[in-house]
Amino acid sequence: MSASDNSKFNIAVAQSGGPTAAINASLAGVFLRASECPEIGKIYGSINGIEGMINGELTPLDSIITCDADAQLLKKTPSTVLGSCRYKLAAYDPNDSVTESEYMSIINTFEEYNIKAFFYIGGNDSMDTVMKLSSYCKAVGKDIKIIGVPKTIDNDLPGTDHTPGFGSAAKYVATTLQEIIRDSRVYSIQSITIVEIMGRNAGWLTASSCVLRANGEPAPHLIYVPEAFPNGFEMERFLDDVAQMMKRYRAVIIAVSEGIVPADRKYVKTGADAFGHTDNSGVAKYLEHCCSERFGCKVRSIELNVMQRCSSHIASLTDIEEAEKIGRAAVDCALEGNTGRMMGFRRISNEPYRIEIVSFDVADAANKEKYLPENWITPDRSGVTTDALNYFLPLIQGEVVTEYRNGIPVHFRLNQ
Amino acid sequence: MSASDNSKFNIAVAQSGGPTAAINASLAGVFLRASECPEIGKIYGSINGIEGMINGELTPLDSIITCDADAQLLKKTPSTVLGSCRYKLAAYDPNDSVTESEYMSIINTFEEYNIKAFFYIGGNDSMDTVMKLSSYCKAVGKDIKIIGVPKTIDNDLPGTDHTPGFGSAAKYVATTLQEIIRDSRVYSIQSITIVEIMGRNAGWLTASSCVLRANGEPAPHLIYVPEAFPNGFEMERFLDDVAQMMKRYRAVIIAVSEGIVPADRKYVKTGADAFGHTDNSGVAKYLEHCCSERFGCKVRSIELNVMQRCSSHIASLTDIEEAEKIGRAAVDCALEGNTGRMMGFRRISNEPYRIEIVSFDVADAANKEKYLPENWITPDRSGVTTDALNYFLPLIQGEVVTEYRNGIPVHFRLNQ
Numbered sequence: 001m002s003a004s005d006n007s008k009f010n011i012a013v014a015q016s017g018g019p020t021a022a023i024n025a026s027l028a029g030v031f032l033r034a035s036e037c038p039e040i041g042k043i044y045g046s047i048n049g050i051e052g053m054i055n056g057e058l059t060p061l062d063s064i065i066t067c068d069a070d071a072q073l074l075k076k077t078p079s080t081v082l083g084s085c086r087y088k089l090a091a092y093d094p095n096d097s098v099t100e101s102e103y104m105s106i107i108n109t110f111e112e113y114n115i116k117a118f119f120y121i122g123g124n125d126s127m128d129t130v131m132k133l134s135s136y137c138k139a140v141g142k143d144i145k146i147i148g149v150p151k152t153i154d155n156d157l158p159g160t161d162h163t164p165g166f167g168s169a170a171k172y173v174a175t176t177l178q179e180i181i182r183d184s185r186v187y188s189i190q191s192i193t194i195v196e197i198m199g200r201n202a203g204w205l206t207a208s209s210c211v212l213r214a215n216g217e218p219a220p221h222l223i224y225v226p227e228a229f230p231n232g233f234e235m236e237r238f239l240d241d242v243a244q245m246m247k248r249y250r251a252v253i254i255a256v257s258e259g260i261v262p263a264d265r266k267y268v269k270t271g272a273d274a275f276g277h278t279d280n281s282g283v284a285k286y287l288e289h290c291c292s293e294r295f296g297c298k299v300r301s302i303e304l305n306v307m308q309r310c311s312s313h314i315a316s317l318t319d320i321e322e323a324e325k326i327g328r329a330a331v332d333c334a335l336e337g338n339t340g341r342m343m344g345f346r347r348i349s350n351e352p353y354r355i356e357i358v359s360f361d362v363a364d365a366a367n368k369e370k371y372l373p374e375n376w377i378t379p380d381r382s383g384v385t386t387d388a389l390n391y392f393l394p395l396i397q398g399e400v401v402t403e404y405r406n407g408i409p410v411h412f413r414l415n416q
Numbered sequence: 417m418s419a420s421d422n423s424k425f426n427i428a429v430a431q432s433g434g435p436t437a438a439i440n441a442s443l444a445g446v447f448l449r450a451s452e453c454p455e456i457g458k459i460y461g462s463i464n465g466i467e468g469m470i471n472g473e474l475t476p477l478d479s480i481i482t483c484d485a486d487a488q489l490l491k492k493t494p495s496t497v498l499g500s501c502r503y504k505l506a507a508y509d510p511n512d513s514v515t516e517s518e519y520m521s522i523i524n525t526f527e528e529y530n531i532k533a534f535f536y537i538g539g540n541d542s543m544d545t546v547m548k549l550s551s552y553c554k555a556v557g558k559d560i561k562i563i564g565v566p567k568t569i570d571n572d573l574p575g576t577d578h579t580p581g582f583g584s585a586a587k588y589v590a591t592t593l594q595e596i597i598r599d600s601r602v603y604s605i606q607s608i609t610i611v612e613i614m615g616r617n618a619g620w621l622t623a624s625s626c627v628l629r630a631n632g633e634p635a636p637h638l639i640y641v642p643e644a645f646p647n648g649f650e651m652e653r654f655l656d657d658v659a660q661m662m663k664r665y666r667a668v669i670i671a672v673s674e675g676i677v678p679a680d681r682k683y684v685k686t687g688a689d690a691f692g693h694t695d696n697s698g699v700a701k702y703l704e705h706c707c708s709e710r711f712g713c714k715v716r717s718i719e720l721n722v723m724q725r726c727s728s729h730i731a732s733l734t735d736i737e738e739a740e741k742i743g744r745a746a747v748d749c750a751l752e753g754n755t756g757r758m759m760g761f762r763r764i765s766n767e768p769y770r771i772e773i774v775s776f777d778v779a780d781a782a783n784k785e786k787y788l789p790e791n792w793i794t795p796d797r798s799g800v801t802t803d804a805l806n807y808f809l810p811l812i813q814g815e816v817v818t819e820y821r822n823g824i825p826v827h828f829r830l831n832q
Contacts, residue, residue, distance in 0.1 A: 079598035182495035214822040310599040396823035406630040407812035
């Protein structure tokens, strides 16, 4: 891919893993930057992540993104316009015909479409694909640059200060939690509200609910992240925490990571329905039952569910702009001759908030998770520190201007 | 309360029932209009609805709303800044000392504070209070005007075209549902997503999800409202509907009212947790189990929960403006000498959307529910008609300009 190549080459980009509000902004970034590069010809989108590369399902992005207005709208559209997958490439094994045929299918696609660089926007598992595919290309002597672009609302990718998608999820959580707080305070009776927030192993998103403090809001009064309970969540201690807060607040608000596992693990099965299904209700529902049992007051649980990962209408402008920039930077990284790299952010300062975009060996991120720092969790295990607040706050700043048609946000739509 | 009164008199206003995004806008409307009236002195807010009148807990609103910026912020703040209650006055009975003492307490508060008009912002139950209290005042010869200002996201109050709070809830439902639709389409596998929307007996809010059609979005593919199933929800028919939609759409989206009751009613108990609690999961969770059982594909259920009634950040400007106007009109209605009236909207036309504010005997609304018209439900019982779409669409138009501080919407805050 040196400048001495006579003819143009093509590139491909794919999206993988769970949706976010920012993953299309990174796609737009790759597309917009690549469109500016004279050495790049066609820019292909792979349908449903790596599956599209295996099955040869590509679409030329300039047939979808036909003008700047399209690109701008794409940046404001949640989820993955090219579809996604949860497919994980197996480790290359020349003795396993299925695996070998998969890698060969991808190489065939690269060659058939003259693709010299592939950009994979995704999380931990997707970085594993970047790592395996770049190693394979090197091993078989194919000069194809494979670059990972981070994306996850979980914010759990190592090597980067934070991940695109996280800031918008955090802004949704803060905005919605504040509205739930208003809702919870209307009656004169004692109540407990438990809000379950995504994050199975890493509590970043739950911890980010502390940002309401910046505006003088004391709630959520209790914040529980998985990292605080390596030996399991202690129910008695939790109930004591709640009892203490009930003395101070009429409406106690609790933010809890979905990944909290009570030490007794009873919550995994909350019962069976008429069909004999066990109902794997979340931890918030379980804690609701426990609080009702103990305190006898009004208790409710709320799951923010998929809304927290796809709420583009309340996206963080900082997040969306950074997601585009990191997509653009990925193209430059490949043009500079790199492969097997993941793009990341390095934070230079909090006030003013400044970052730079870096790249590093994808092996440092693939299949690894980054956890909330131990010293950001308060000693009582039920809150987070001011350092955490200072980290989160810049990531939720700014609002995207949403376009409305018939009173409803306009989305970029590829198909039904 | 004639113009010939020498001295000024005072008024009081209270908020009741479940929170909405617009109930504070009606409060602001009462306050702002009353502030313009030379005959009105103090404007009191009753804390926690009628409970504040019984207990003499009033606060002068000008000590809370100190400037126009306060009033503007109040209009954008969800829930009830004065608190709320679920308290229902008993019918007046001179032989029941408890009841009599309650009515007398209210009259004492009126007299102590020189209150000649009382505005109650609420739903069906609150209109019952307006009816009883105005009748009592007449019966005991007290010239105190009692006026009801409608409020409910359920949109089920008779006598008015629609209720303040509904339009904002509908805009939230449409916006969020569209994002859930984007989220549901990312994978290449078949899936079913069931979204549970508020409305126990009336399906207005669930039906309003049809507005996405105005922008060419075919989902939700199935819409189920309680009014369509007077004899109970037929599970086999439902599963057949889903099977039909699965032939046409990879990701089937279903909107269902919380009030849908499967004919077998099994859903009421989906099991018991470790403590023996029965888990009263909603109907969506039950339908999720049934679909999983039948189709074996990816099925998920989502409850929009309290977010749909308090999401001011995506409020309908039409709704917020109308909520203020109807609060203002209530003051004029009292000044004109009326009592025992509920304010309402009469729709003059859809295109252009025009309404007028009217008042009518509160007895026509108290304790009554207004249902979705039978002829707005499609013959197959799984959708709504274009007449419904045309009714809903004007109510979600326009966006409120949200003020942000530290990246989070600013709310009017009375206390913690």
